[in-house]
Amino acid sequence: MKIIRWSAVIASGFLGLLLLFSITENDTTTESRFVRVILGVIGIAGAFGLFRAERWGKPVVIVFGLLLVVLGVVSITIGQTAAAAAVVIVPGLVVTLLGALSETNGPLRRFSRTTGGVGDAPAS
Numbered sequence: 001m002k003i004i005r006w007s008a009v010i011a012s013g014f015l016g017l018l019l020l021f022s023i024t025e026n027d028t029t030t031e032s033r034f035v036r037v038i039l040g041v042i043g044i045a046g047a048f049g050l051f052r053a054e055r056w057g058k059p060v061v062i063v064f065g066l067l068l069v070v071l072g073v074v075s076i077t078i079g080q081t082a083a084a085a086a087v088v089i090v091p092g093l094v095v096t097l098l099g100a101l102s103e104t105n106g107p108l109r110r111f112s113r114t115t116g117g118v119g120d121a122p123a124s
Contacts, residue, residue, distance in 0.1 A: 008098035009047045012061045015068070015091055016043025039067060046099070053104045061099035068092025 019040035023033040043064045049057025072089035076082060 002103075004098055005050060005102035005104070008061055008095065008102045009051045011091065011095050011098055012043045012050070012064055013047035015095060016040045016045075016047060016064070019043065035071070039064070039071070042067070043095075050099070050102060050104065055104070058099055058102060058104050061102075062096055065092045065094070065096030065099055068095065 017040065019036045022028070023036050028036075042060065046057060046060035046064045050061050051057070068088050069092040072085040072087075072092060075088065076085045
């Protein structure tokens with residue numbers, strides 16, 4: 001179903017952009033910013049690959065979602081509250097599930113082919 005694939009593209013791209021824009025926060029460390037940039041680029045690349053129906057798009061989206069889940073679990077172990085970590089874990093699970101269920105059979109956009117092109121001769 002294309003709706004699942006569209007959802008995976010939108011969720012992965014949106015979370016990737018959020019991670020990239022979150023580096024401007026004042027209370028983050030340099031290491032945290034580095035991790036956010038890497039994850040953001042992975043999320044946007046996966047969304048692009050899944051949108052273009054590339055073979056590597058689906059695995060990248062799944063890995064991106066799993067990395068978000070791992071990041072949330074690690075943040076719980078270092079002392080953040082469960083509510084703050086759930087902001088990362090739940091979207092990560094959603095992206096992973098949508099990416100795993102999406103099909104990469106063809107492009108998301110349907111291009112129509114019209115007759116009357118250069119090679120077509122007029123009927124006489």
